[in-house]
Amino acid sequence: MCGIAGIIAGSGWGANALEKVSSAMANTMVHRGPDAHDTWVCSKLPLALSHRRLAIQDLSSRGNQPMVSGSGRFCIVFNGEIYNFLEIAKELCLCGYQFQGHSDTEVLIAAIEAWGIEKAVQKSQGMFAFGLWDEQTKELTLCRDRLGEKPLYFGWLQGCFVFASELKAFQQNFRNTLEIDKHSMAAYFRFGYVPTPHSIYKHIYKLLPGSFLCLSVMELPSEHQFSPFPGGAQISPKPYWELEKISRFGVINPIIKTYDAIQKLDNLLHDVIKNQKIADVPLGCFLSGGVDSSLVAALLQNVSATPINTFTIGFREKEFDEAPFARAIAAHIGSKHHEYYVSANEGLDEIEKIPEVWDEPFSDSSQIPSLIVARKARQQVSVCLTGDGGDELFCGYNRYYATAQLWKYFAWLPKCLRYAGFKAFSKLPHSFWQSGYNIIQASKKDGFGQANFGLKMNKMIELLKINSLPDAYRYLMSYWNQLEDVLTFTKEADSVMDLQPEPELGNFIHDSMYWDQIGYLADDNLVKGDRASMSVSLETRLPLLDHRIVELSWHLPLSMKFYNGQSKWILRQILYRYVPKEMIERPKMGFSVPIRSWLKGPLKNWAEDLLFSKNVRDSGMFNYPSICKLWRQHQKGSHDHSHKLWTLLTWLNWYEYQR
DSSP: OEEEEEEEOOTTOOHHHHHHHHHHHHHTTGGGOBSEEEEEEOSSSSEEEEEEEOOOSOOSGGGOSSEEOTTSSEEEEEEEEETTHHHHHHHHHHTTOOOSSOOHHHHHHHHHHHHOHHHHHHHOOEEEEEEEEETTTTEEEEEEOSSOOSOOEEEEETTEEEEESSTHHHHHHSGGGOOBOHHHHHHHHHHSSOOTTBOSBTTEEEOOTTEEEEEESSSOOOGGGBOSSTTSSSBOOEESSOHHHHHHHHHHSOOOOHHHHHHHHHHHHHHHHHHHTOOSSOEEEEOOSSHHHHHHHHHHHHTOSSOOEEEEEEESSGGGOOHHHHHHHHHHHTOEEEEEEEOHHHHHHHHTTHHHHSSSOOOOTTHHHHHHHHHHHHTTOSEEEOOTTHHHHTTOOHHHHHHHHHHHHHTTSOHHHHHHHHHHHHTSOHHHHHHHHHHHHHTSSSOOOOTTHHHHHHHHHHGGGOOSHHHHHHHHTOSOSSGGGTBSOOGGGHHHHSOOSOOOOSSHHHHHHHHHHHTHIIIIIHHHHHHHHHTTTOEEEOGGGOHHHHHHHHHSOHHHHSBTTBTTHHHHHHHTTTSOGGGTOSOOOOSOOOHHHHTTTTTHHHHHHHHTSHHHHHSSSBOHHHHHHHHHHHHHTSSOOHHHHHHHHHHHHHHHHHO
């Protein structure tokens, strides 16, 4: 796992200037690669590539980068892991290739030299982003893994083409050129993140997952020749793996026999985890106690000769605390368990780090415990496996079936009656639903419950005024549905807020999982995990997002994902082989944070300093009276505006940090 950067300069740049700027960009990402650093400058063209290394495979200097191929034709800067590199190396050795070291980067560049970039990437199982210089064609190629586990930003600044693993590489070296894109800002307030392929800045983009972008270095290409979408212009990304095609093919070619599906998935998971446990450094696993992380931890322990390290975050607030469940799972599988509890005061300490770690506005509040658990884990290991991706692949989110069922019950009603129902129920405050739910939960023996129930009920009530299921999905995934409540400009969002083209997979649940995999997964969950872990030089690996598992998941009918009221049904059947059923069966809590109560307590002063600052009042960008009203309602407890407020606060926190 590493940080990469590079530059194609315009005329008038010398080798020393190229090396200085490229190296400076990479050095803003020391956290991604504290073990080694180097820069390669092309001798004939204005191109430089830089690399910061976190040594995971082949800890010797033979694994350092930028790395030149055996023939001298290619030079690569690579971030990520190729998990099947030993298999690829064996195939290349049969063709006569001799390796100097045993890093996956050397194997990848040899595969590119032997088979070409597209075939080499298609053979590779892993997470990655890289820049590759081809001396023969005089082309720079940028490439990103299939699901977008590893980040890659690029664009045009001060007459140069630049790329890097994180935006901070540009923020420090091209600060005077960077300009906030209002389209992206509005989209951020809608979704809590800036959707790919856009970034928060004009002229800077994110490479689409599963694609590569080729540019001629002989003549610096213009941004006017570029489109961030495949086929949109003379210069545009070329896909080598397309989720839309994979999902369509899988849905119309389902696996019929349940036992065959379970066995195939179990075998594939074992194969994936065996490959992902290969490392020359200590390795562990995040464990929340939910289905996904418990399955990954159980399988990792099953293929390990000694107890693995597992790591859990807990909260003092019971409705958010899954630590006891994780503790029980760890005891059963026999792992060496590490447990840490997060308080609001610790959360406040972490908030100061958020705009530095997430150098683009990002408002998933679970970023706080993610930072803490990554830091704690790094004290013991250099690599951690996680259960990310299970919800999006195997129908794990409650909103999928809840929305479909509600729509089935209410869609036949005339729009006027549905809207009347919305008006009636929406008058009931969040506290009404939360209090009633708490009373019911208190009467139960198991005491299991969901976090933020009142907030979720209010969101479900809002569905009564929705006109279609795609609109319902869009609403449920939004923080600020009415952008005029927070911003003084809204039309700028139109070009980036629309969903991807309708996948038309046959039903709302399949469509929702597809939208989540290209949007929420890539731009929220994966960004959260990558930035939190890499901020402390910890590599995370995500077995459930191996592309073969993703492809298999689309061949599974919905009845194997959601059955008899139970989500992720097929994953549970495999997990029951390693963990008793009674340790798993409880309502889904999710990796949530008690922001609602924190904003009324320990975080209140911090929040008010940001919300009511002169900068907010005088900026002209924000609907100040509306924001004040929402803050008062939240403090009174009549409404839960925690998600909206957190989105605004993380923006303001980021903006102040960048000034």
